[in-house]
Amino acid sequence: MRILIAVLMSLSLSAHAHAQSGSSGDTPSPSQAKPQEQSQALSNAEALRVISREWNDLVGWLLISERLVAANTPPADCKSEAISPPQFDFLLNAERAGLVTIRYWDDRGAFLKEKDYTNREIIEFAVNGRLQKMTIIPTKLAQKEQVKLEVHSRTGCMSFKVGDYKIEHVTENRSLRKGAIELAAVNVTYSVDYRPIYKQVYSAGKVKIDSKRKANVLLRFDAAGKRWRIIAFDAANIGEDIKPVNIPAVYDKL
Numbered sequence: 001m002r003i004l005i006a007v008l009m010s011l012s013l014s015a016h017a018h019a020q021s022g023s024s025g026d027t028p029s030p031s032q033a034k035p036q037e038q039s040q041a042l043s044n045a046e047a048l049r050v051i052s053r054e055w056n057d058l059v060g061w062l063l064i065s066e067r068l069v070a071a072n073t074p075p076a077d078c079k080s081e082a083i084s085p086p087q088f089d090f091l092l093n094a095e096r097a098g099l100v101t102i103r104y105w106d107d108r109g110a111f112l113k114e115k116d117y118t119n120r121e122i123i124e125f126a127v128n129g130r131l132q133k134m135t136i137i138p139t140k141l142a143q144k145e146q147v148k149l150e151v152h153s154r155t156g157c158m159s160f161k162v163g164d165y166k167i168e169h170v171t172e173n174r175s176l177r178k179g180a181i182e183l184a185a186v187n188v189t190y191s192v193d194y195r196p197i198y199k200q201v202y203s204a205g206k207v208k209i210d211s212k213r214k215a216n217v218l219l220r221f222d223a224a225g226k227r228w229r230i231i232a233f234d235a236a237n238i239g240e241d242i243k244p245v246n247i248p249a250v251y252d253k254l
Contacts, residue, residue, distance in 0.1 A: 040182050042219060044170040048167050048188075050227075051188060059160060062138060062157060063155075064138055066133060067088075067134055068081055069123065069127060070084070078150045078157040079153075081154065089119050090205075093201045094201050096204035096205075098200075099141055100137060100138050101137045108130065146159070160195060160197050163194040163198060164193045165192045166191045166192070170186060170188055172187040178254050183218060183221070184218075185218055186218075190212075191212055192213060209237065213236065214237075215242070216233060216242055232249070232250035
């Protein structure tokens with residue numbers, strides 16, 4: 001299961017960089033690019049403040065209402081009816097945790113009661129069209145964590161606070177520049193107390209997530225607002241390797 005977020009669930013867990021043009025094939029990644037002098041160097045103290053502020057404002061989005069699973073589709077937002085397989089994976093775990101009820105149209109999901117199918121099997125049924133459309137309804141347990149509810153015609157989503165973060169240390173801070181864009185690649189260690197929805201879904205999906213974690217964070221200087229903003233990050237438990245997924249994708253699109 002991914003967090004993003006996506007994840008997974010349609011999580012808006014980081015700001016998204018909007019590409020103006022494609023990058024050339026020989027553009028170095030943040031891990032390869034050499035630090036260059038820039039006019040707005042990001043100090044460790046400011047990095048801690050920015051990351052702490054933005055992460056403690058993070059919200060997760062629980063997709064609800066009418067949905068349809070589609071292969072090779074980007075993660076859906078509140079308005080998109082077609083959701084990605086990883087998002088459906090999150091919803092299946094949310095259902096196991098008692099946070100949502102999934103009702104398949106025309107009773108197409110009745111056969112799922114025959115045995116305890118795995119998430120992978122159910123996702124395959126959905127992608128192949130055996131389940132078709134569904135309606136996702138949050139339970140009272142999920143509604144206790146609700147921050148905001150959005151309804152857009154036949155779709156919608158419910159937002160909830162991700163958790164309480166304490167950014168502990170900056171272990172690396174490199175200045176980067178891509179064209180005229182000023183960036184900072186910052187590595188941090190942190191602790192987090194996840195809210196009940198996250199804990200329950202992770203537990204249902206048998207995903208181990210520790211309170212002590214680390215992350216690689218990519219920040220961009222907003223010249224108009226004269227401030228640094230997070231545009232992507234990848235994280236892992238403190239004793240595990242961080243898989244570079246979000247940062248390379250965002251960096252390549254700058």
